[in-house]
Amino acid sequence: MNESIAAVIVGLLLSLSAGVRVTLPLLAVNLLAFYQVVTLPRDMDWLGSGPTLIILVAAAVAETAIHFIPAAGTALKAAATPLAFIAGTLLMAVFAGGGAATLMHLGVTGLRAMTEPANVASLGLFGLVWNTGELLVSIVLALLSALCVVAGWAVGMVSLLALITLALILLVKAFRWSRSRPAASHGDA
Numbered sequence: 001m002n003e004s005i006a007a008v009i010v011g012l013l014l015s016l017s018a019g020v021r022v023t024l025p026l027l028a029v030n031l032l033a034f035y036q037v038v039t040l041p042r043d044m045d046w047l048g049s050g051p052t053l054i055i056l057v058a059a060a061v062a063e064t065a066i067h068f069i070p071a072a073g074t075a076l077k078a079a080a081t082p083l084a085f086i087a088g089t090l091l092m093a094v095f096a097g098g099g100a101a102t103l104m105h106l107g108v109t110g111l112r113a114m115t116e117p118a119n120v121a122s123l124g125l126f127g128l129v130w131n132t133g134e135l136l137v138s139i140v141l142a143l144l145s146a147l148c149v150v151a152g153w154a155v156g157m158v159s160l161l162a163l164i165t166l167a168l169i170l171l172v173k174a175f176r177w178s179r180s181r182p183a184a185s186h187g188d189a
Contacts, residue, residue, distance in 0.1 A: 009160055010145045011092030016163075017141035018087035019104025020134050021067075022080055023060040026087055028142035030056050038149055044090075067131045070124050074116060077109045108134065 017025035026047070032038045033048025040048050067073035084105035112130065119127040144159040 009157060010148050013141050013145035013148065013160065014091040015088035016104050017138045017145070018091060019084050020108055020141070021060070021063060021138035022083045022087050022105075023056055023063050024135075024138045025091055025142045025145070027053075027056040027060050028146055029091060032146060032149060037146075047090075064131075064135055067134065068128060070116075070119055070127045073127065073131060074109075074112050077105075077112050081105050081109065 014025040014029065017028075029038070029040075030047055030049075030053050033040045034050070034053055046052055063076070066076050115126065115130060119125075119130070141163075144163075148155055148159065
């Protein structure tokens with residue numbers, strides 16, 4: 001039973017990571033399989049191979065670099081939505097995984113589009129901070145899933161609960177900030 005709980009948690013964490021950066025969680029799974037930390041199903045052996053490792057490293061570097069080019073990063077994020085769904089589904093192998101990746105990806109894409117004026121106003125500095133944050137979130141999610149594989153489902157549950165709590169706190173703060181901002185600007189006029 002603990003293995004199935006861990007598998008669901010790992011799949012969910014990797015799926016969420018795929019919603020932020022498509023290639024990084026695939027690379028994480030590739031490395032875990034390549035170094036024989038996990039055993040992939042027979043029909044997915046290709047994911048743990050050396051050639052796939054080379055391709056995923058190149059893709060992860062390219063994806064990360066492109067996201068630091070303001071207009072290209074936003075366009076790539078929008079175009080990559082189907083890839084996030086496929087990666088999430090592949091990583092979880094159930095509908096919830098692909099759905100989680102797609103929802104995360106659409107959320108990040110929407111936020112990226114909404115913050116584009118801030119990026120332009122800051123001459124691209126906001127975009128650099130945003131992209132670095134996306135990269136770090138994806139890496140943390142992939143590392144947490146790897147830690148869950150190595151340390152067990154309890155670590156995954158604690159990590160997942162901590163992430164959910166953090167996400168809720170950030171959402172509440174963002175909502176409060178967005179609600180207070182228009183009121184302050186109307187009062188100044």
